[in-house]
Amino acid sequence: METISKEKKAADLPLVTEAEAGRRHLLDEQTMMRMGLMPCKPPVARALVKEGEEILYFDPDKVREAPQGYRYPRQKPQPPKREAPTEPYRLSPRRAATLGYFPRDVLLHMYYEPTEGPVAFYIKKSGERVELFDRATCRRLPLPCTRCGENTRYRAKLCHACYTKELAARRAAGDRRRAAARGMARERVLFFDLEMTGVYDHDEVLSVTVVNGHGETLLDTLTRPQRKKRWRATEKIHGITPDMVKDAPTMAEIAPQLTALFGEADCIVSFGSSTDFFHLARLYRSRAERAALKSKLVDCGTEFAHYIHEHEIELQHLSLSDAMAHFSLPWDGTAHTSAADTNACRLVFEALFPHYYEGEPL
Ligand SMILES: [Zn+2]
Numbered sequence: 523m524e525t526i527s528k529e530k531k532a533a534d535l536p537l538v539t540e541a542e543a544g545r546r547h548l549l550d551e552q553t554m555m556r557m558g559l560m561p562c563k564p565p566v567a568r569a570l571v572k573e574g575e576e577i578l579y580f581d582p583d584k585v586r587e588a589p590q591g592y593r594y595p596r597q598k599p600q601p602p603k604r605e606a607p608t609e610p611y612r613l614s615p616r617r618a619a620t621l622g623y624f625p626r627d628v629l630l631h632m633y634y635e636p637t638e639g640p641v642a643f644y645i646k647k648s649g650e651r652v653e654l655f656d657r658a659t660c661r662r663l664p665l666p667c668t669r670c671g672e673n674t675r676y677r678a679k680l681c682h683a684c685y686t687k688e689l690a691a692r693r694a695a696g697d698r699r700r701a702a703a704r705g706m707a708r709e710r711v712l713f714f715d716l717e718m719t720g721v722y723d724h725d726e727v728l729s730v731t732v733v734n735g736h737g738e739t740l741l742d743t744l745t746r747p748q749r750k751k752r753w754r755a756t757e758k759i760h761g762i763t764p765d766m767v768k769d770a771p772t773m774a775e776i777a778p779q780l781t782a783l784f785g786e787a788d789c790i791v792s793f794g795s796s797t798d799f800f801h802l803a804r805l806y807r808s809r810a811e812r813a814a815l816k817s818k819l820v821d822c823g824t825e826f827a828h829y830i831h832e833h834e835i836e837l838q839h840l841s842l843s844d845a846m847a848h849f850s851l852p853w854d855g856t857a858h859t860s861a862a863d864t865n866a867c868r869l870v871f872e873a874l875f876p877h878y879y880e881g882e883p884l
Contacts, residue, residue, distance in 0.1 A: 712740070
Protein backbone atom coordinates (compact mmCIF):
# COMPACT_ATOMS: atom_id res chain seq x y z
CA MET A 523 0.00 0.00 0.00
CA GLU A 524 2.82 2.31 1.01
CA THR A 525 4.57 2.09 -2.38
CA ILE A 526 1.32 2.59 -4.29
CA SER A 527 0.53 5.80 -2.47
CA LYS A 528 4.11 7.01 -2.97
CA GLU A 529 3.94 6.36 -6.70
CA LYS A 530 0.59 8.04 -6.92
CA LYS A 531 2.08 11.05 -5.17
CA ALA A 532 4.98 11.21 -7.62
CA ALA A 533 2.52 11.10 -10.52
CA ASP A 534 0.72 14.11 -9.05
CA LEU A 535 3.86 16.24 -9.19
CA PRO A 536 3.86 18.97 -11.83
CA LEU A 537 5.73 18.03 -14.98
CA VAL A 538 8.54 20.30 -16.07
CA THR A 539 11.09 20.17 -18.84
CA GLU A 540 14.72 19.69 -17.89
CA ALA A 541 15.38 23.18 -19.23
CA GLU A 542 12.71 24.70 -17.02
CA ALA A 543 14.01 22.82 -13.99
CA GLY A 544 17.40 24.34 -14.77
CA ARG A 545 15.96 27.84 -14.97
CA ARG A 546 14.26 27.38 -11.59
CA HIS A 547 17.51 26.03 -10.09
CA LEU A 548 15.71 22.84 -9.07
CA LEU A 549 17.98 20.02 -7.99
CA ASP A 550 17.71 16.42 -9.18
CA GLU A 551 19.15 13.50 -7.27
CA GLN A 552 22.18 13.13 -9.53
CA THR A 553 23.16 16.74 -8.92
CA MET A 554 22.50 16.45 -5.20
CA MET A 555 24.63 13.33 -5.04
CA ARG A 556 27.41 15.19 -6.83
CA MET A 557 27.10 18.16 -4.47
CA GLY A 558 26.79 16.05 -1.33
CA LEU A 559 23.27 17.23 -0.55
CA MET A 560 20.16 15.42 0.60
CA PRO A 561 16.53 16.51 0.36
CA CYS A 562 14.67 17.45 3.55
CA LYS A 563 11.31 17.86 1.78
CA PRO A 564 9.54 15.73 -0.88
CA PRO A 565 10.21 16.52 -4.54
CA VAL A 566 8.42 19.53 -6.05
CA ALA A 567 8.41 18.58 -9.75
CA ARG A 568 9.33 15.84 -12.18
CA ALA A 569 10.50 15.52 -15.73
CA LEU A 570 10.00 12.59 -18.06
CA VAL A 571 13.06 11.53 -19.96
CA LYS A 572 13.69 8.81 -22.50
CA GLU A 573 12.34 5.28 -21.99
CA GLY A 574 9.74 6.36 -19.50
CA GLU A 575 12.38 7.25 -16.95
CA GLU A 576 11.60 10.03 -14.57
CA ILE A 577 13.72 12.67 -12.88
CA LEU A 578 12.49 14.06 -9.57
CA TYR A 579 13.33 17.64 -8.73
CA PHE A 580 13.77 19.16 -5.29
CA ASP A 581 13.55 22.71 -4.00
CA PRO A 582 17.15 23.99 -3.58
CA ASP A 583 16.10 25.79 -0.37
CA LYS A 584 14.87 22.52 1.15
CA VAL A 585 18.07 20.51 1.02
CA ARG A 586 20.92 20.06 3.44
CA GLU A 587 24.38 18.54 3.49
CA ALA A 588 24.22 14.77 3.28
CA PRO A 589 26.18 12.81 5.87
CA GLN A 590 28.89 10.48 4.51
CA GLY A 591 27.31 7.29 3.24
CA TYR A 592 23.82 8.81 2.86
CA ARG A 593 21.73 6.68 0.50
CA TYR A 594 19.47 8.54 -1.91
CA PRO A 595 15.90 7.24 -2.07
CA ARG A 596 16.18 6.06 -5.65
CA GLN A 597 19.71 4.74 -5.36
CA LYS A 598 19.79 0.96 -5.55
CA PRO A 599 20.67 -0.77 -2.29
CA GLN A 600 24.35 -1.57 -2.20
CA PRO A 601 25.36 -5.21 -1.88
CA PRO A 602 27.58 -5.98 1.11
CA LYS A 603 31.15 -5.21 0.24
CA ARG A 604 33.46 -8.14 0.00
CA GLU A 605 36.89 -8.07 1.59
CA ALA A 606 38.99 -5.91 -0.66
CA PRO A 607 41.54 -8.14 -2.37
CA THR A 608 45.07 -6.86 -2.25
CA GLU A 609 45.38 -6.75 -6.02
CA PRO A 610 42.95 -4.69 -8.12
CA TYR A 611 40.57 -7.06 -9.84
CA ARG A 612 38.50 -6.77 -12.96
CA LEU A 613 34.85 -5.68 -12.72
CA SER A 614 32.14 -4.51 -15.06
CA PRO A 615 31.54 -0.74 -14.80
CA ARG A 616 27.99 -1.40 -13.62
CA ARG A 617 29.07 -3.77 -10.88
CA ALA A 618 31.80 -1.33 -9.85
CA ALA A 619 29.28 1.49 -9.46
CA THR A 620 27.03 -0.61 -7.21
CA LEU A 621 30.07 -1.29 -5.00
CA GLY A 622 30.91 2.40 -4.88
CA TYR A 623 34.03 2.06 -7.03
CA PHE A 624 34.57 4.78 -9.60
CA PRO A 625 37.24 6.08 -11.96
CA ARG A 626 39.23 9.03 -10.63
CA ASP A 627 37.67 11.58 -12.98
CA VAL A 628 34.15 10.51 -12.00
CA LEU A 629 35.03 10.81 -8.31
CA LEU A 630 36.51 14.27 -8.80
CA HIS A 631 33.32 15.25 -10.56
CA MET A 632 31.45 14.13 -7.40
CA TYR A 633 33.91 16.11 -5.22
CA TYR A 634 35.76 13.07 -3.90
CA GLU A 635 39.50 12.64 -4.15
CA PRO A 636 41.06 9.18 -3.94
CA THR A 637 43.48 8.82 -1.05
CA GLU A 638 44.33 5.16 -1.62
CA GLY A 639 45.36 3.10 -4.61
CA PRO A 640 42.88 1.54 -7.06
CA VAL A 641 40.81 -1.41 -5.78
CA ALA A 642 39.61 -2.65 -9.16
CA PHE A 643 39.62 -1.86 -12.85
CA TYR A 644 37.59 -2.41 -15.97
CA ILE A 645 38.61 -2.73 -19.58
CA LYS A 646 37.01 -0.42 -22.12
CA LYS A 647 35.94 -1.71 -25.54
CA SER A 648 38.98 0.06 -26.93
CA GLY A 649 41.10 -2.13 -24.67
CA GLU A 650 42.01 0.77 -22.38
CA ARG A 651 42.28 -0.12 -18.69
CA VAL A 652 40.40 2.17 -16.28
CA GLU A 653 41.46 2.16 -12.63
CA LEU A 654 38.68 2.20 -10.02
CA PHE A 655 38.85 3.73 -6.54
CA ASP A 656 36.65 3.08 -3.52
CA ARG A 657 34.57 6.16 -2.75
CA ALA A 658 34.40 5.15 0.93
CA THR A 659 38.14 5.78 1.34
CA CYS A 660 38.11 9.08 -0.57
CA ARG A 661 38.59 12.53 0.84
CA ARG A 662 35.71 14.99 0.54
CA LEU A 663 36.68 18.02 -1.53
CA PRO A 664 35.23 21.46 -0.77
CA LEU A 665 31.67 21.49 -2.06
CA PRO A 666 30.42 24.01 -4.60
CA CYS A 667 27.75 26.66 -4.11
CA THR A 668 24.29 25.27 -4.81
CA ARG A 669 23.31 28.47 -6.64
CA CYS A 670 26.17 29.27 -8.99
CA GLY A 671 27.89 25.88 -8.77
CA GLU A 672 31.26 27.62 -9.13
CA ASN A 673 32.63 28.86 -5.84
CA THR A 674 33.13 26.91 -2.64
CA ARG A 675 30.33 26.95 -0.09
CA TYR A 676 30.45 29.57 2.61
CA ARG A 677 27.11 29.52 4.41
CA ALA A 678 23.69 27.98 3.90
CA LYS A 679 25.09 25.92 1.01
CA LEU A 680 25.94 29.11 -0.89
CA CYS A 681 29.25 30.72 -1.77
CA HIS A 682 30.16 34.04 -0.18
CA ALA A 683 29.00 36.07 -3.19
CA CYS A 684 25.68 34.23 -3.59
CA TYR A 685 25.06 34.29 0.16
CA THR A 686 25.74 38.02 0.42
CA LYS A 687 23.45 38.69 -2.52
CA GLU A 688 20.68 36.55 -1.09
CA LEU A 689 21.01 38.08 2.36
CA ALA A 690 20.87 41.61 0.90
CA ALA A 691 17.66 40.73 -0.94
CA ARG A 692 16.17 39.15 2.17
CA ARG A 693 17.17 42.14 4.30
CA ALA A 694 15.71 44.65 1.82
CA ALA A 695 12.43 42.71 1.74
CA GLY A 696 12.38 42.42 5.55
CA ASP A 697 13.14 46.11 6.06
CA ARG A 698 10.41 47.09 3.59
CA ARG A 699 7.94 44.83 5.36
CA ARG A 700 8.84 46.16 8.82
CA ALA A 701 8.80 49.79 7.69
CA ALA A 702 5.36 49.51 6.06
CA ALA A 703 2.51 51.62 7.43
CA ARG A 704 -0.14 49.13 8.57
CA GLY A 705 -2.87 51.43 9.79
CA MET A 706 -3.49 49.26 12.85
CA ALA A 707 -5.71 50.72 15.60
CA ARG A 708 -3.76 50.99 18.87
CA GLU A 709 -6.71 49.78 20.92
CA ARG A 710 -7.02 46.67 18.75
CA VAL A 711 -3.38 45.64 18.99
CA LEU A 712 -2.75 43.68 22.18
CA PHE A 713 0.45 42.59 23.86
CA PHE A 714 0.50 39.87 26.45
CA ASP A 715 2.79 37.75 28.53
CA LEU A 716 2.31 34.70 30.71
CA GLU A 717 4.44 33.56 33.62
CA MET A 718 4.42 29.82 34.04
CA THR A 719 5.21 27.15 36.59
CA GLY A 720 7.64 25.69 34.05
CA VAL A 721 8.35 25.27 30.39
CA TYR A 722 6.42 22.07 29.63
CA ASP A 723 2.95 21.61 28.22
CA HIS A 724 1.71 20.25 31.55
CA ASP A 725 2.86 23.41 33.32
CA GLU A 726 0.36 26.05 34.37
CA VAL A 727 -0.07 29.79 34.14
CA LEU A 728 0.82 31.90 37.21
CA SER A 729 0.22 35.39 35.87
CA VAL A 730 -1.20 37.13 32.81
CA THR A 731 -0.78 40.67 31.58
CA VAL A 732 -2.52 42.22 28.58
CA VAL A 733 -1.63 45.72 27.37
CA ASN A 734 -2.92 47.56 24.29
CA GLY A 735 -1.07 49.66 21.71
CA HIS A 736 -1.60 52.78 23.84
CA GLY A 737 0.34 51.10 26.65
CA GLU A 738 -2.83 50.79 28.75
CA THR A 739 -3.00 47.72 30.97
CA LEU A 740 -6.24 45.84 30.28
CA LEU A 741 -5.52 42.86 32.49
CA ASP A 742 -2.76 42.14 34.98
CA THR A 743 -3.42 39.34 37.39
CA LEU A 744 -1.88 36.44 39.16
CA THR A 745 -3.57 33.10 38.53
CA ARG A 746 -3.80 30.06 40.74
CA PRO A 747 -2.69 26.77 39.16
CA GLN A 748 -5.15 23.90 39.58
CA ARG A 749 -2.68 21.03 39.74
CA LYS A 750 0.81 22.34 40.52
CA LYS A 751 1.57 22.97 44.19
CA ARG A 752 5.11 24.33 43.81
CA TRP A 753 7.51 25.54 41.12
CA ARG A 754 10.81 26.16 42.81
CA ALA A 755 12.91 26.43 39.62
CA THR A 756 10.79 29.12 37.95
CA GLU A 757 9.99 30.84 41.25
CA LYS A 758 13.60 32.06 41.27
CA ILE A 759 13.02 33.66 37.86
CA HIS A 760 9.64 35.38 38.18
CA GLY A 761 9.41 35.52 41.98
CA ILE A 762 5.83 34.22 42.16
CA THR A 763 5.42 31.99 45.23
CA PRO A 764 2.60 29.50 45.94
CA ASP A 765 1.52 31.76 48.79
CA MET A 766 1.11 34.74 46.44
CA VAL A 767 -1.39 32.94 44.20
CA LYS A 768 -3.40 31.06 46.84
CA ASP A 769 -6.32 33.52 46.60
CA ALA A 770 -5.89 34.40 42.92
CA PRO A 771 -8.47 33.39 40.30
CA THR A 772 -7.79 30.36 38.12
CA MET A 773 -7.24 30.65 34.35
CA ALA A 774 -10.69 29.13 33.90
CA GLU A 775 -12.18 31.94 36.00
CA ILE A 776 -10.54 34.73 33.99
CA ALA A 777 -11.19 32.93 30.68
CA PRO A 778 -14.33 34.97 29.81
CA GLN A 779 -12.48 38.24 30.35
CA LEU A 780 -9.42 37.10 28.43
CA THR A 781 -11.32 35.66 25.47
CA ALA A 782 -13.44 38.83 25.27
CA LEU A 783 -10.28 40.95 25.05
CA PHE A 784 -8.73 38.69 22.43
CA GLY A 785 -11.99 38.57 20.51
CA GLU A 786 -11.93 42.35 20.05
CA ALA A 787 -8.29 42.42 18.93
CA ASP A 788 -6.94 42.49 15.36
CA CYS A 789 -3.49 41.41 16.38
CA ILE A 790 -2.09 39.79 19.54
CA VAL A 791 1.64 40.06 20.10
CA SER A 792 3.84 38.18 22.52
CA PHE A 793 7.50 37.25 22.74
CA GLY A 794 7.57 33.53 22.00
CA SER A 795 3.90 32.95 21.26
CA SER A 796 4.24 29.33 20.13
CA THR A 797 4.35 28.01 23.70
CA ASP A 798 1.90 30.63 24.93
CA PHE A 799 -0.56 29.60 22.26
CA PHE A 800 -0.75 26.11 23.68
CA HIS A 801 -1.95 27.48 27.03
CA LEU A 802 -4.28 30.07 25.54
CA ALA A 803 -5.82 27.49 23.23
CA ARG A 804 -7.17 25.73 26.32
CA LEU A 805 -9.46 28.70 26.90
CA TYR A 806 -11.39 27.80 23.77
CA ARG A 807 -13.72 24.93 23.10
CA SER A 808 -13.86 24.74 19.32
CA ARG A 809 -11.21 24.27 16.72
CA ALA A 810 -12.53 27.30 14.82
CA GLU A 811 -12.07 29.53 17.88
CA ARG A 812 -8.53 28.28 18.37
CA ALA A 813 -7.76 28.83 14.68
CA ALA A 814 -9.15 32.38 14.94
CA LEU A 815 -6.86 33.07 17.90
CA LYS A 816 -3.85 31.60 16.13
CA SER A 817 -4.43 33.74 13.05
CA LYS A 818 -4.15 36.89 15.19
CA LEU A 819 -0.99 35.90 17.04
CA VAL A 820 2.26 37.56 16.09
CA ASP A 821 5.49 36.31 17.60
CA CYS A 822 7.69 39.28 18.42
CA GLY A 823 10.54 36.87 19.19
CA THR A 824 10.44 35.39 15.69
CA GLU A 825 10.30 38.88 14.19
CA PHE A 826 13.31 39.92 16.25
CA ALA A 827 15.18 36.80 15.09
CA HIS A 828 14.43 37.62 11.43
CA TYR A 829 15.68 41.14 11.93
CA ILE A 830 18.90 40.00 13.64
CA HIS A 831 19.68 37.38 11.02
CA GLU A 832 18.88 39.65 8.09
CA HIS A 833 21.17 42.33 9.49
CA GLU A 834 23.94 39.85 10.35
CA ILE A 835 24.09 41.08 13.91
CA GLU A 836 26.15 38.77 16.09
CA LEU A 837 23.88 37.90 18.99
CA GLN A 838 24.27 34.60 20.79
CA HIS A 839 20.81 34.60 22.35
CA LEU A 840 17.61 36.16 21.14
CA SER A 841 15.75 36.65 24.41
CA LEU A 842 13.49 39.54 25.25
CA SER A 843 16.31 41.01 27.38
CA ASP A 844 18.66 40.78 24.40
CA ALA A 845 16.09 42.55 22.24
CA MET A 846 15.63 45.31 24.83
CA ALA A 847 19.41 45.76 25.09
CA HIS A 848 19.82 45.74 21.31
CA PHE A 849 17.37 48.64 20.83
CA SER A 850 18.61 50.37 24.04
CA LEU A 851 15.09 50.32 25.47
CA PRO A 852 14.46 50.98 29.17
CA TRP A 853 12.81 48.38 31.40
CA ASP A 854 9.76 49.48 33.33
CA GLY A 855 9.61 47.20 36.36
CA THR A 856 11.40 43.92 36.99
CA ALA A 857 12.22 41.71 34.01
CA HIS A 858 10.51 38.29 34.08
CA THR A 859 7.32 39.58 35.62
CA SER A 860 4.46 39.40 33.16
CA ALA A 861 3.73 43.14 33.48
CA ALA A 862 7.31 44.21 32.73
CA ASP A 863 7.74 41.61 29.98
CA THR A 864 4.51 42.66 28.28
CA ASN A 865 5.62 46.29 28.17
CA ALA A 866 9.07 45.25 27.00
CA CYS A 867 7.50 43.17 24.23
CA ARG A 868 5.48 46.21 23.16
CA LEU A 869 8.59 48.43 23.02
CA VAL A 870 10.58 45.87 21.04
CA PHE A 871 7.69 45.29 18.63
CA GLU A 872 7.27 49.01 18.06
CA ALA A 873 11.01 49.36 17.45
CA LEU A 874 10.78 46.60 14.83
CA PHE A 875 7.57 47.98 13.25
CA PRO A 876 7.85 51.76 13.70
CA HIS A 877 4.87 52.58 11.43
CA TYR A 878 2.52 49.86 12.61
CA TYR A 879 -0.24 52.29 13.64
CA GLU A 880 0.23 54.78 10.81
CA GLY A 881 -1.56 55.12 7.48
CA GLU A 882 -4.73 53.57 6.18
CA PRO A 883 -5.66 50.10 7.36
CA LEU A 884 -4.35 47.46 4.93
ZN1 LIG B 1 27.53 30.92 -5.60
